[in-house]
Amino acid sequence: EPEVTQxxxxxxxxxxxxxxxxxxxxxxxLYFYWYRQILGQKVEFLVSFYNNEISEKSEIxxxxxxxxxxxxxxxxxxxxxxxxxxxxxxxxxxxxGRGSTDTQxxxxxxxxxxx
Amino acid sequence: AQTVTxxxxxxxxxxxxxxxxxxxxxxxxxxxxxxxxxxxPSRQMILVxxxxxxxxxxxxxxxxxxxxxxxxxxxxxxxxxxxxxxxxxxxxxxxxSGLVFGQGTRLxxxx
Numbered sequence: 371e372p373e374v375t376q377x378x379x380x381x382x383x384x385x386x387x388x389x390x391x392x393x394x395x396x397x398x399x400l401y402f403y404w405y406r407q408i409l410g411q412k413v414e415f416l417v418s419f420y421n422n423e424i425s426e427k428s429e430i431x432x433x434x435x436x437x438x439x440x441x442x443x444x445x446x447x448x449x450x451x452x453x454x455x456x457x458x459x460x461x462x463x464x465x466x467g468r469g470s471t472d473t474q475x476x477x478x479x480x481x482x483x484x485x
Numbered sequence: 486a487q488t489v490t491x492x493x494x495x496x497x498x499x500x501x502x503x504x505x506x507x508x509x510x511x512x513x514x515x516x517x518x519x520x521x522x523x524x525x526p527s528r529q530m531i532l533v534x535x536x537x538x539x540x541x542x543x544x545x546x547x548x549x550x551x552x553x554x555x556x557x558x559x560x561x562x563x564x565x566x567x568x569x570x571x572x573x574x575x576x577x578x579x580x581x582s583g584l585v586f587g588q589g590t591r592l593x594x595x596x
Contacts, residue, residue: 415583426582
């Protein structure tokens with residue numbers, strides 16, 4: 371069964387450094403998402419991406435964040451200058467298309483630790 | 486703005502018994518989707534069940550079923566014949582621009 375994959379599974383970085391989290395969505399899906407979950411808290415929406423552009427973003431998704439689909443398979447989240455409070459699990463999700471089952475399928479997550 | 490509330494931070498149930506997890510939400514939309522996701526210790530988000538708001542019939546997936554009360558904006562999850570593998574955090578979610586999640590309910594299964 372097709373699944374969303376994410377790399378790396380765990381990323382440790384120093385405060386102020388740039389990180390890129392990578393996701394490979396399910397191949398025929400058209401909508402892509404990033405979520406974050408700070409330890410012990412609920413999952414929060416960051417951004418949605420469709421047709422090579424951001425379609426929605428939350429207030430969390432400030433200028434430090436960017437997303438890109440550099441080729442036909444990868445979907446990346448970049449944090450330009452990490453802060454301690456960016457430490458969290460980051461989940462990528464993809465959705466086939468509106469009007470289908472409308473179900474987002476999640477990747478296994480990347481644990482980001484900012485020191 | 487849409488909000489999702491899970492009022493039970495923790496629940497426990499004896500193996501093989503039935504447990505119900507509560508969820509309420511707030512929206513002004515008339516057509517939408519609701520979901521329950523399970524997050525085991527591995528922290529992967531796994532879809533448990535989905536409900537389309539325009540369908541009056543409650544969704545069922547094997548041992549998992551929902552009680553969807555649209556007027557009350559309530560969407561509870563019932564797990565029948567609980568198994569040890571059901572132990573996890575359970576998140577209720579509403580499809581807004583992205584998914585809007587509740588705070589989660591940690592379910593413990595007692596052998």
